[in-house]
Amino acid sequence: MKMVQxxxxxxxxPWTEQEDFQLVCFVGLFGDRRWDFIAKVSGLNRTGKSCxxxxxxxxxxxxxxxxxxxxxxxxxxxxxxxWGNRWSRIARKLPGRTDNEIKNxxxxxxxxxxxxxxxxxxxxxxxxxxxxxxxxxTNEGGASFYDTGGVGIVASSAxxxxxxxxxxxxxxxxxxxxRDQREYSLDDIWExxxxxxxxxxxxxxxxxxxxxxxxxxxxLVASPPLPLSWDSLFKMDEDQESKNMFLPATPNDNQxxxxxxxxxxxxxxx
DNA sequence: AACCTGGGCAACCGCACTTTT
DNA sequence: AAAAAGTGCGGTTGCCCAGGT
Numbered sequence: 208m209k210m211v212q213x214x215x216x217x218x219x220x221p222w223t224e225q226e227d228f229q230l231v232c233f234v235g236l237f238g239d240r241r242w243d244f245i246a247k248v249s250g251l252n253r254t255g256k257s258c259x260x261x262x263x264x265x266x267x268x269x270x271x272x273x274x275x276x277x278x279x280x281x282x283x284x285x286x287x288x289x290w291g292n293r294w295s296r297i298a299r300k301l302p303g304r305t306d307n308e309i310k311n312x313x314x315x316x317x318x319x320x321x322x323x324x325x326x327x328x329x330x331x332x333x334x335x336x337x338x339x340x341x342x343x344x345t346n347e348g349g350a351s352f353y354d355t356g357g358v359g360i361v362a363s364s365a366x367x368x369x370x371x372x373x374x375x376x377x378x379x380x381x382x383x384x385x386r387d388q389r390e391y392s393l394d395d396i397w398e399x400x401x402x403x404x405x406x407x408x409x410x411x412x413x414x415x416x417x418x419x420x421x422x423x424x425x426x427l428v429a430s431p432p433l434p435l436s437w438d439s440l441f442k443m444d445e446d447q448e449s450k451n452m453f454l455p456a457t458p459n460d461n462q463x464x465x466x467x468x469x470x471x472x473x474x475x476x477x
Numbered sequence: 478a479a480c481c482t483g484g485g486c487a488a489c490c491g492c493a494c495t496t497t498t
Numbered sequence: 499a500a501a502a503a504g505t506g507c508g509g510t511t512g513c514c515c516a517g518g519t
Contacts, residue, residue, distance in 0.1 A: 219489070221513090243504060255504075260488065263506095295507060306507075311486060318484085 218252040222261055226251055230258055231266055264307045271303025275312055283309055 242255030294306035
């Protein structure tokens with residue numbers, strides 16, 4: 208998967224409006240799994256990875272935007288104390304939030320906390336009131352707030368192995384890639400995280416937004432997304448030809464863009 | 478008004494794991 | 499069974515902007 212297009216340089220950096228739109232369209236067409244393929248046929252000079260990231264973190268129709276609610280904040284703290292830096296896992300418990308978002312939140316949040324703590328400790332004050340954040344203070348053992356990996360569970364590669372590789376944990380990351388899409392209330396989630404870990408993996412939202420994405424975004428595909436099997440159709444000639452075939456002739460046409468109010472949160476939160 | 482600083486966020490990188498050939 | 503390709507995850511970096519000096 209080395210080069211999307213050998214002769215053309217792979218684009219990096221911020222995504223443009225047009226790129227976003229193209230990506231949304233092609234995800235609508237092909238689903239949100241085959242990123243390399245999408246990268247290729249879409250004509251975006253991006254890597255599959257980059258496409259995936261953009262989709263997951265920004266373009267996904269299920270994304271919630273704006274500040275974390277206090278409940279969410281608390282949940283993040285709670286889950287982090289339980290699972291450590293397993294951001295994607297934590298993110299699954301927070302409808303519409305991405306791992307990246309949570310990670311960023313945690314980082315800044317914990318930085319603040321650390322500073323507060325430092326302040327609280329250094330000027331001979333003995334107050335240890337990090338009241339609201341339940342277990343965060345369990346990291347007092349000297350490890351930095353941010354790098355802790357949580358309390359009991361360190362997000363080490365060993366753990367990772369258990370979760371991804373070992374059968375028992377597999378439900379987490381793999382079998383749930385097509386998770387059912389039911390929404391959880393925060394209460395549900397709270398209940399959920401109190402369950403033993405094995406049982407607690409009940410994703411909140413999944414990657415199967417193909418349909419939604421399609422509806423919301425892609426005027427080219429007004430009806431439900433192409434079934435997966437359609438992919439095979441395009442396998443025949445998934446390179447240049449198909450690119451030409453699907454690429455909107457004029458992505459800037461108003462009609463084309465009308466279905467996609469560019470990238471701003473309001474339009475994405477659905 | 479200009480500069481500095483810190484927060485927030487988007488995106489990239491490298492690695493590990495899974496799936497396909 | 500092994501190799502290659504594809505995908506997901508966590509860590510990190512860099513940019514932008516708002517607020518303070």
